[in-house]
Amino acid sequence: MSVFRMPSLGADMEAGTLVEWLIKPGDEVHRGDVVAVVETQKGAIEIESFETGIVSELLANIGQTVPVGEELARFGTEDPVASAPAPEPLEAPAVVAKPHKATPQAPPIPTTDTRASPAARLAAQERGIDLSTIDGSGPDGAVVLADVEAQAQTTPTAPPTKGGLSEMRKAVAAAMVRSKREIPHFSVSHNIDTQHLSEWLSARNADRPPSERVLLGAAIVKATALALRSVKALNGHFAEDAFILSDEINIGVAIALRGGGLVAPALHQTDTMTLDEVMADMRDLVTRARAGRLRGSEMTRGTLTVSSLGEKGAEAMTGVIFPPQVALLAVGAPQIRPWVSGDTVVPREVTRFTLSADHRVCDGRQGSKFLTTLEDILSKPEEL
Structure with a gap:
């Protein structure tokens, strides 16, 4: 049994939010395969597996904020589907875990319960648009980037975050301050x-x-x-x-x-x-x-x-x-x-x-x- 954990995607990252699973229990995964999409202050990042095996259990739900190093999934050597009950669907309304206390959080935009591509989620967050107000044109009604851009033409831009800094700017600023202080x-x-x-x-x-x-x-x-x-x-x-x-x-x-x-x-x-x-x-x-x-x-x-x-x-x-x-x-x-x-x-x-x-x-x-x-x-x- 091996464990897939939330990776660190930068020296300033302390947690990430799971926005999409690309695997399910029973799937065979090889080293280097993209298995999930995680959203950080630097955008939505595709996460690759460092392990090879068969997915036995997914431990994090869509929308959950997970600290770096915590378990996301477990891989085994046997197919768990035939011998284990089906997992609870992960597309149900997300159970959002309490974020790591040191992680700056983005302005509250209720987007995690709506099916959407990572690019659409990022664009919606940047523009202050609620994904649940958009009719998606993607597979199974998922919201795609083009839908967000179309909505942005008719939706007033959200006010900037405190101090006029976006979450991305805050993340870059924190990383650069740390770099200049420590290096x-x-x-x-x-x-x-x-x-x-x-x-x-x-x-x-x-x-x-x-x-x-x-x-x-x-x-x-x-x-x-x-x-x-x-x-x-x-x-x-x-x-x-x-x-x-x-x-x-x-x-x-x-x-x-x-x-x-x-x-x-x-x-x-x-x-x-x-x-x-x-x-x-x-x-x-x-x-x-x-x-x-x-x-x-x-x-x-x-x-x-x-x-x-x-x-x-x-x-x-x-x-x-x-x-x-x-x-x-x-x-x-x-x-x-x-x-x-x-x-x-x-x-x-x-x-x-x-x-x-x-x-x-x-x-x-x-x-x-x-x-x-x-x-x-x-x-x-x-x-x-």
Whole structure:
């Protein structure tokens, strides 16, 4: 018999609300299968199983808030259906457990008793819409995202929460305050000539439809992963007063959500992906993040995060590390600047890269090596 527990989906998470079971007693589950959807302050996250077996019992009801580490289900090796009475239907009105006392709660919106997709629940919460007032167009009358968006056209926007902060903003703020308080940050910045890279991407994309073009951000993410092969001290997690070096390079991508706030899901084994694969997976992450369908492993396995201002905007930014990671790379918007080339000064596209790192595990020398290695890789885009 093995136990499936509420996982921690971030250093700031203390509990999650179960919004959907994707398994039932008697189902065979393999490691990596998505078994449930849990809603946190960062949205609805698909939870994968870390165990293999047959579901013997579901211990949490839809709508129940469960602290991290508490049991959600039990897996066995035999089918329990033939020898046990049928479980009480989980679609009955939810029995909401008392939440963990340290967990901030969202404004009370009675949505847990209505069949709805996680994306619809998240959108309804952001807009202050009661799901029970919507006629669903999904399977078995379930409310889907399109139904919420249609309702939002005729429903006044709910007033902001106290202090004008959404629950997502509160969660991000709490995590960043903790990060700055507990992690001894230091920063190293470097200007890199990205003109050749941008010209190479323009030529590469010339005959491609928009859906297949590779953006500058994807090239930077791939180059960052390759640079980490040379500076391994930045690739891992700091936990229980020790640095744990990761044997995978999983680059987190900071994504701004439409309702406010930020998430940083990771691309697994980014250094082994092709440039086209990185771009396709980044598009997929953005789409699913904004629809509230990220997976638990994407939220927890990142080993370094890249946060970019995009191709237009401010010249520079200094980021705050996402714990338990030990580094974050902030990328400013490219700027045309005077640049010395040989004996002349010419206008070139220049991008400012700022590395924030944890002084407990590395120092300025290693940070500098990372940025100069990154510069060398970006100067040879044909090898990405």
